[in-house]
Amino acid sequence: MKKWMYAAAGALCLALLVAFMRIGPYGVARLFAWLGRGSDFLYALEDYQRAADEADFTPGAQWRDTQGNLIQAHGGQVQRMPVPDGVGGKKEQYVWIGEDKSNGHFGNCFAVYTSDDLYTWEYHGDALRSIESRKQLAEDDYFAELYASCTEEELDEIYRCINVGTVMERPKMLYCEATDRYVIWFHSDDATEANPSYNYDVGMAGVAVSDSPFGPFRFLRRQRLSRCPKGEIDCYPSSKGEARDMNLFRDADGTGYIVYTSENNKTLYISKLSEDYTGLCAEPESAVAGRDFVRLFPGAMREAPVLAHGDDGRYYLMSSSTTGWMSNQARVWSADSIFGEWQNDGNPCVGESANVTFDTQSTCLFQAPNGQWIYFGDRWNPTDLADSRYVWLPASFKGGRLTISWAERWRWDAP
Numbered sequence: 001m002k003k004w005m006y007a008a009a010g011a012l013c014l015a016l017l018v019a020f021m022r023i024g025p026y027g028v029a030r031l032f033a034w035l036g037r038g039s040d041f042l043y044a045l046e047d048y049q050r051a052a053d054e055a056d057f058t059p060g061a062q063w064r065d066t067q068g069n070l071i072q073a074h075g076g077q078v079q080r081m082p083v084p085d086g087v088g089g090k091k092e093q094y095v096w097i098g099e100d101k102s103n104g105h106f107g108n109c110f111a112v113y114t115s116d117d118l119y120t121w122e123y124h125g126d127a128l129r130s131i132e133s134r135k136q137l138a139e140d141d142y143f144a145e146l147y148a149s150c151t152e153e154e155l156d157e158i159y160r161c162i163n164v165g166t167v168m169e170r171p172k173m174l175y176c177e178a179t180d181r182y183v184i185w186f187h188s189d190d191a192t193e194a195n196p197s198y199n200y201d202v203g204m205a206g207v208a209v210s211d212s213p214f215g216p217f218r219f220l221r222r223q224r225l226s227r228c229p230k231g232e233i234d235c236y237p238s239s240k241g242e243a244r245d246m247n248l249f250r251d252a253d254g255t256g257y258i259v260y261t262s263e264n265n266k267t268l269y270i271s272k273l274s275e276d277y278t279g280l281c282a283e284p285e286s287a288v289a290g291r292d293f294v295r296l297f298p299g300a301m302r303e304a305p306v307l308a309h310g311d312d313g314r315y316y317l318m319s320s321s322t323t324g325w326m327s328n329q330a331r332v333w334s335a336d337s338i339f340g341e342w343q344n345d346g347n348p349c350v351g352e353s354a355n356v357t358f359d360t361q362s363t364c365l366f367q368a369p370n371g372q373w374i375y376f377g378d379r380w381n382p383t384d385l386a387d388s389r390y391v392w393l394p395a396s397f398k399g400g401r402l403t404i405s406w407a408e409r410w411r412w413d414a415p
């Protein structure tokens with residue numbers, strides 16, 4: 001072989017090496033697939049590389065589950081909780097519940113995903129399904145079995161509350177150890193005869209229950225919640241006990257709370273739940289302010305509430321303003337106890353776009369296995385709600401303040 005041939009072969013090898021390093025094994029696999037020479041090995045390599053690529057948080061990017069489908073869990077909640085282990089027992093996993101917006105704004109089913117590492121999510125289907133037609137309750141085995149014990153009147157009511165034309169938003173779940181059952185609360189809404197063009201006039205909280213976090217969840221009812229105490233000025237006296245955007249919170253002693261916007265989105269409330277989490281601890285008519293519920297920040301116009309217990313021992317209540325799908329400035333209040341004095345701590349976000357919560361609306365604050373706090377916000381896309389994005393960012397409760405900062409790409413377990 002001539003010298004120039006060695007040089008040419010060397011240059012070719014070098015070029016191939018550089019090309020391989022630039023496009024990586026994933027790119028090589030794609031190239032082979034494109035050339036029609038894809039093999040199982042190369043496709044496996046492709047899967048591996050895709051998984052590796054996604055093993056971080058890229059706030060605002062599309063996020064796919066382990067089957068390659070876009071995750072549909074908007075307005076959601078992530079928490080570590082006991083789940084069935086498949087052999088009759090339970091194991092701890094992260095569970096993500098949220099609105100499946102595949103069909104757009106209304107009648108959202110609630111999808112559930114699980115994960116061990118918070119990066120890769122396995123889809124478990126829709127845990128609570130909305131109903132397409134009244135007939136479906138009798139003709140579709142799924143619903144017929146779930147509501148077998150209901151009367152026709154009860155079925156009418158179930159259909160009225162969770163049909164595909166209703167508002168079904170911001171589902172949150174709690175596991176009740178005492179009953180070994182899972183309970184979902186969500187914003188259940190619709191137009192009324194008095195106000196047929198406004199889909200948020202019913203203003204209620206829906207409740208559903210199941211033996212498994214994966215469902216099927218059985219819808220129990222929807223209801224109004226706590227009312228403005230006597231002696232205080234109700235910001236919307238014509239419609240008492242409204243409940244729209246909401247969240248759940250389980251305190252260290254196991255007490256459950258529902259936190260929600262009321263009085264036509266003007267005032268936040270936190271109400272204590274019953275021991276089985278399927279109702280309030282006291283009926284709205286007889287509930288006592290400061291014992292059973294607390295009415296907060298009258299007229300402040302806050303929604304998308306999130307309640308968390310910081311590692312500094314304080315309680316933090318974060319929320320957004322009320323601008324529909326558009327992002328706005330977040331605000332956080334903190335207190336030593338849930339029914340105590342709440343102090344306005346201002347905007348928890350720092351850095352560029354902090355004035356619009358990094359173009360998100362709050363839905364959850366939770367901890368990674370190493371204790372790292374994570375802020376979860378929705379970046380709504382009103383023209384294609386199913387392609388709304390998730391923004392997960394590092395958060396901390398240092399120095400008595402909640403701080404959330406932007407990160408382009410990050411890992412909770414980065415060294």
Ligand code: DGJ
Nearest residue numbers: 075169245303304324325
């Ligand atoms: C803001 C709420 O936070 C969302 O859940 C949703 O109800 C939109 N408004 C609808 O405009």
